[in-house]
Amino acid sequence: MGSTDTSRPGRGRPLAGAGSSPTGLLDLLSVAAVVLDTSGRVVFWSPQAVELFGYTAEEALGQFAAQLLIHEEHRDEVIALFAEVMESGTDWAGAFPVRHKNGTTRLVEFRNMRLLDDLGGTYALGLAVDQAILAQVERSVALSARLVTQSPIGLAILDTDLRYLNVNPALERIHGISAADHRGRRVRDVLTFLDGEAVERRLRRVLETGKPVADRYVVCRPASDPHRDHAWSVSYHRLEDAAGRVLGVATSVIDITERHEATIAATQARNRLAMIASASASIGTTLDVQQTAHELAGVVVPDLADVASVHVLESVLRGRTPSLAGAARFRVAAVTAARASEAADVTDAPGELARYESDRLLTHCVRTRQPVLVAETSGEDLRHIARTGEAASLLARAGVHSYLAVPLVARGEVLGALSLVRTGTPASFDEDDTLLACELAARAATCIDNARWYQSVRNTALTLQRRLLPQLPSHLPGLTIACRYLPAGAISEIGGDWFDAVRLPGDKTALVVGDVMGSGINAAASMGQLRSATRAFAGLDLDPAEVLRHLDRLTEDVEHTIATCAYCCYDPERGECRISLAGHLPPALLRSGRPAELLDLPSGVPLGVGGTAFETTVFPFRPGDQLALYTDGLVETRSDPIDTRLGTLLEALTATAAQDLPETCDRVLETLRPPGGDDDVALLVARAEP
Incomplete structure (x- = not known):
């Protein structure tokens, strides 16, 4: 591609008082202008013509252009075309080989037209461009257009008022907004799912300072998918022409949602392993049922649930085989909440003896020995989660939106259940959460069973000792x-x-x-x-x-x-x-x-x-x-x-x-x-x- 030579007077510089600055495109093409009289002699020779053909103005002026520039085998054809333009006034455009002063031949594209002056004189204007330069520019434009339209990276051009001039198809998909709905609109009006004011402030700083913003991490929920978090890597840089004039801002957006989700999944996996390790160290430190239950609830809150309660079957605490037919009677061994007020709102009181009817989810959990997951709770679900209708209303007011209950099973015997709810945490319980809760509950159940047998044996020994x-x-x-x-x-x-x-x-x-x-x-x-x-x-x-x-x-x-x-x-x-x-x-x-x-x-x-x-x-x-x-x-x-x-x-x-x-x-x-x-x-x- 050609380069802009700003050393020559007037070239690449705007005229004083002009309404706008030049774009630099003509400099890039290096268009040469040649004017011939009716006889075909050169009467005007532009500086670009010197660069294109090699002859200085002194060498070219007054010469027959056909003899100076055209090879002999093409000369008659060119003279005929020249005569036709001069007689008919019809423009002609085409490409043919031209002889350079150094003896080489160049393929030059011409556009010829007839000129008339105020005295009735007739001239021929020829605009010439090296076809190699044109081909290179065409290839660059085609390549750029293809890259922009087919790129998986979202691209946009904004003017100095931060209005969209153009966007590529990838950005349409990423934003979930068509190109027509982008054009002419401000950033804040298009990106309504983001803090548009903050985005415009950053773009304004890029315009003013020229310092780009690279790889900014953004997590949002675009209009095209409002129920799922998307992650973008966003970059901004200022656009300038060859003369340094600021044209606007270019933005690029890379959708890294899959990487974001994979990172979250890996982090969650590490957190789950850490929680299991913490449970191994902190659950079962004493041979006491209530203390073990408190340790289990303390491990799962707040990392897994906002509120956790441990319900132990009353018959188990009394040393009897539990009857799982009909209603179930639980002793609330522990309650832990991320926020103190929630514990009283969404659970039974610690130490309370609670009766759950046969249609309650907690009863179903211990009867089937299977976890019960309600990812998104409805009003009907809350009535089956709560022990009473009044408790169901409290659950609704507290914002309970997801529920999970897993059984406490040790040595083939069900001891009770771990009940978990989410209120402030926006995400719902899923299958991974269920597997983690089951793993923690299994470890705690063994400790609770050990504590239960310990209490039984201790009571036996104490009874024997006191009787003696x-x-x-x-x-x-x-x-x-x-x-x-x-x-x-x-x-x-x-x-x-x-x-x-x-x-x-x-x-x-x-x-x-x-x-x-x-x-x-x-x-x-x-x-x-x-x-x-x-x-x-x-x-x-x-x-x-x-x-x-x-x-x-x-x-x-x-x-x-x-x-x-x-x-x-x-x-x-x-x-x-x-x-x-x-x-x-x-x-x-x-x-x-x-x-x-x-x-x-x-x-x-x-x-x-x-x-x-x-x-x-x-x-x-x-x-x-x-x-x-x-x-x-x-x-x-x-x-x-x-x-x-x-x-x-x-x-x-x-x-x-x-x-x-x-x-x-x-x-x-x-x-x-x-x-x-x-x-x-x-x-x-x-x-x-x-």
Whole structure:
């Protein structure tokens, strides 16, 4: 293609005071003008003719054009055409080879016409263009037109007022608006589904600064598809002519919706994997049904649902096989909402016992053990989702537009359902959401089932342990006692500790605290055996060391059983206690008006070890004195030294010397025993009375 030479005076520059600037197209074509008189002599020779034919004006003026430019074999034909134009005044256009000054031949396209001046003179004007340049321009125009019309990229030309001049078919498809509806209209009037004012501000900056905007990411819902998000990559650049005059703005739009959706799908897949990983780490941290339900609801909100509730069948919590015929009774184990107000509007209250009739979707979910998905809820759907008509109205007012319920199934048994709704999230639940919810529900169901069985076994162990603990006598001569038992926080730690007070002949009383090593139901059963045996031996009014010796022999016969024990016999007539220890911690003695202290006693060996004699120690126990017997769960921890804990025990006993014994027990436990401790605790405090 030709280039514009702006170095020549007047070329490429607008005339001063002219109404508009030149386009530069003539410069691009480099049109040469030649004027001949009636004899065929050159009387005008333009600068472009110098470039096209090679002859200067001095060399060409006055010469016969046919002799100067035309090869001899074509000369007669050209002279005849010239004569015809001059005689008839008919224009002629065509192409024929022309001889260049350097001897080469060029194919030049001519347009010839007759001219008349005001004196009656006749001339011939010839406009000539190198056909190679024309062919190149034609090819470029054809290529550009074909690229524009067939391009998958949407293209548009806007004038300086930001009105559409032209758009290609691709942009018609992308915008969903015909080319005719584009032309002459402002951007804001066409792109009504976007912020047209903001788009025009960006286009105006491009016009003013010349700085292009490239690959701007736009997500919208065009008029052609208002129910689906589309993604576009939009670019703007300023259009200028060869002289630098601003013509307008060109815009290009690439539809990247498929890439956008693939990116969203990949992001959602990563989020689902992250949610499953989070669920694995955060669901089932404790063996508690309600806590596990709260953890499940917390994982799905807000990433999967705006509101989540976990409904557990009441029969499952009671340890019975659920009946799935007719209505279903649920205990609402947990409710979590993205916004606090929504929880009260769209769900049952946490802890509430809720009855759902047989036609409700939640009941259908647990009966069929299949998920229930309502992507777009209607008024009729809400009536089948809600428990009551009033609740259905609340769902509608809260903006519930999508619903999903998945069953909680573990070990082949349905436990309840996870109920999910969307209110603020515009997207509806889909099949991918259903699969994710089912995966999370399956993991949580196993944890809920474990917690349910744990609670059942724990309750069994606690019941056994409490049944084995004694009913203390209502009156003991010269003695007031108070006792406490606290189970461990875990089922595996329940069952080994006990206390007892046995009335003996001669107004004496046996005080016993023991701890079977080990835990669980087996430890509780062993404890029951030892407590019964201790009562039997105590009834024989034996010396404390003798009682422990008999218990030691009995324990040796029980496989895998070892226990510690403190056995004390109080005689109010003598005002003294006789005590023997079997590997047990020393009791604390609080004398009237003095601080508490640990008794210095031979510790002995635990029951069941065998081969070692036990010793009995006698110490005075006068009215007002207090004696505290306890198990190691009260003072032993994993973090604190035992001496520090024993010192804390003595301080607590001293501080409560004037209080009633039940208050003393409570204060000691409050000071030393944290909630959910790792070991169970038995505590017995006795006070000598007049």
